[in-house]
Amino acid sequence: MQKVFKVMKKPWLLASLVFLMIAWIVWNIPIEKRKYGLSQHNLLTDYTGLLPERVERVIKAEAVTDLQKLVKDAIVNGRQISVAGLQHSQGGHTYYKDGVVLDMRTFNKVLAFDPMTKTIRVEAGATWEDVQEVINSHGLALKVTQSQSIFTIGGSLSVNAHGRDIRFGSMAGTIKEMTLLTPTGEIKTVNRDDQEDWMKYVFGGFGLFGVILDVTLELTDNDVYLIQTEQLSLQDYEAYFMSLLANKETAMHYARVSVAPKTFLEEMYVINYDYTGKKDDVTPLKEEDGARLSKLALDLGRQGGKLEDLFWEIQKKYIDSIDGRTMTRNNVMRSESTFMEFTKPSRVEVLQEFFVPIDSYEEYMNDLKQLLSANDKDEDFKVHNITVRYAAKDDGTHLNYAKEDMFGLVILIQHGLKENEVADAETIIQKWTDLTLQHGGTYYLPYYRYQSRDQFMRAYPQWEQFKKEKESRDPNEVFQNLFYDHYIK
Numbered sequence: 001m002q003k004v005f006k007v008m009k010k011p012w013l014l015a016s017l018v019f020l021m022i023a024w025i026v027w028n029i030p031i032e033k034r035k036y037g038l039s040q041h042n043l044l045t046d047y048t049g050l051l052p053e054r055v056e057r058v059i060k061a062e063a064v065t066d067l068q069k070l071v072k073d074a075i076v077n078g079r080q081i082s083v084a085g086l087q088h089s090q091g092g093h094t095y096y097k098d099g100v101v102l103d104m105r106t107f108n109k110v111l112a113f114d115p116m117t118k119t120i121r122v123e124a125g126a127t128w129e130d131v132q133e134v135i136n137s138h139g140l141a142l143k144v145t146q147s148q149s150i151f152t153i154g155g156s157l158s159v160n161a162h163g164r165d166i167r168f169g170s171m172a173g174t175i176k177e178m179t180l181l182t183p184t185g186e187i188k189t190v191n192r193d194d195q196e197d198w199m200k201y202v203f204g205g206f207g208l209f210g211v212i213l214d215v216t217l218e219l220t221d222n223d224v225y226l227i228q229t230e231q232l233s234l235q236d237y238e239a240y241f242m243s244l245l246a247n248k249e250t251a252m253h254y255a256r257v258s259v260a261p262k263t264f265l266e267e268m269y270v271i272n273y274d275y276t277g278k279k280d281d282v283t284p285l286k287e288e289d290g291a292r293l294s295k296l297a298l299d300l301g302r303q304g305g306k307l308e309d310l311f312w313e314i315q316k317k318y319i320d321s322i323d324g325r326t327m328t329r330n331n332v333m334r335s336e337s338t339f340m341e342f343t344k345p346s347r348v349e350v351l352q353e354f355f356v357p358i359d360s361y362e363e364y365m366n367d368l369k370q371l372l373s374a375n376d377k378d379e380d381f382k383v384h385n386i387t388v389r390y391a392a393k394d395d396g397t398h399l400n401y402a403k404e405d406m407f408g409l410v411i412l413i414q415h416g417l418k419e420n421e422v423a424d425a426e427t428i429i430q431k432w433t434d435l436t437l438q439h440g441g442t443y444y445l446p447y448y449r450y451q452s453r454d455q456f457m458r459a460y461p462q463w464e465q466f467k468k469e470k471e472s473r474d475p476n477e478v479f480q481n482l483f484y485d486h487y488i489k
């Protein structure tokens with residue numbers, strides 16, 4: 001009691017304590033998450049909430065026999081099914097008007113794991129995290145994932161996702177075997193030698209060729225990497241990356257381009273994960289860390305202008321500070337995601353990704369400078385972030401975005417939700433897409449549908465064959481979604 005009185009006699013001490021207490025409370029308020037999925041009146045949306053649509057119902061996937069019956073009943077009753085994982089796709093890829101949505105997240109068991117052959121068979125509703133939790137203590141890791149491990153495996157394969165790995169090629173190429181529930185209700189187990197090429201259409205097939213029930217994934221060692229970071233100017237990046245690829249010292253890599261007014265599309269930094277020769281089976285999987293701090297920094301950048309310059313400087317300092325640290329492969333594949341949450345009413349944040357052939361990068365970025373405004377502080381359409389990743393030439397999927405070795409530019413964009421604001425965003429993104437096509441590039445299909453149908457067809461001339469295959473493998477049009485309806489049907 002005496003101690004309390006002593007504190008009360010020192011007002012500065014009391015004020016500091018109160019300040020610390022308030023800071024602690026604010027720090028620990030959970031970050032508000034986006035609301036998506038099923039809402040009232042059976043309206044469903046995906047991650048951006050941009051395309052609400054009425055669905056008949058959502059069914060949780062549980063037993064294979066039930067799923068098979070669902071497909072057979074749909075054929076008889078003329079009903080449509082869409083398949084959903086975590087629903088982080090952003091263009092209505094997981095639902096269809098008045099259709100049934102199959103929620104795969106409950107279909108997530110590990111069926112077999114063999115550390116000797118470095119393979120794991122897992123149901124497709126499992127996330128990369130679910131797999132990491134089983135394999136980490138065996139010193140094993142995944143070959144190709146997105147930068148984050150929150151996504152379902154079925155959803156990731158159906159968009160043929162890519163991430164930071166630069167050695168193992170496309171995600172589809174890391175699958176040894178797949179069990180598929182076909183659109184005619186058959187259960188098929190197929191591997192890479194399948195004469196009917198199911199994998200080619202199912203992977204990167206946006207849930208239109210049946211339900212991936214389970215897959216056998218190839219694993220690799222959980223290597224320990226040395227983080228090596230560097231600042232570069234934009235015109236040095238092509239040559240820098242080609243020598244990185246040739247040197248074989250780096251396993252994983254990504255880069256970030258400045259979108260801050262002072263250094264707009266001029267400065268870059270790179271983050272490499274270099275082999276150390278060490279493997280790890282003891283380091284625990286990292287949990288989300290410092291989300292509030294990262295969100296605070298990103299919120300600063302979101303203001304644009306000088307604050308965006310400051311945000312870029314902070315990022316560079318942070319990147320410098322991690323140079324020389326080590327990290328396991330599994331942990332590189334578990335990048336934080338909560339700090340990206342954005343819930344401001346009447347505005348939205350979306351992702352877009354453009355792919356350009358590696359040797360077109362510099363010219364492309366110079367042209368892009370003419371298209372975008374360096375300081376978007378007072379504009380509705382804001383670019384917050386451009387990350388560059390490598391997407392190796394992919395022959396394993398039909399609707400492939402990497403027809404040759406490409407750089408993928410992942411863009412975080414914010415714009416308003418009024419009709420004219422969405423229309424403006426569409427105009428800018430369509431111009432951006434035209435520019436990308438002029439440079440021999442493509443764009444990523446799981447995101448919101450700003451691109452016109454004509455642009456889709458130019459970017460993916462193989463769409464016609466895709467459609468023919470869809471019609472012949474799914475003659476009753478059981479598997480449908482808004483993406484297919486909008487661009488291909």
Ligand SMILES: Cc1cc2nc3c(=O)[nH]c(=O)nc-3n(C[C@H](O)[C@H](O)[C@H](O)COP(=O)(O)OP(=O)(O)OC[C@H]3O[C@@H](n4cnc5c(N)ncnc54)[C@H](O)[C@@H]3O)c2cc1C
Nearest residue numbers: 085086087088089146147152154155158161162206207212
């Ligand atoms: C914050 C954020 C970060 C991202 N980072 C990356 C990244 O680093 N690299 C990258 O490549 N992409 C990235 N993406 C895109 C992401 O990889 C895709 O949206 C992916 O589809 C997400 O998986 P999901 O479980 O949410 O799939 P969903 O969005 O639920 O589904 C995607 C597609 O797969 C189909 N599908 C789902 N499960 C099955 C199944 N079992 N059988 C058949 N079809 C199925 C669906 O019908 C749909 O067409 C990111 C997206 C967000 C929002």
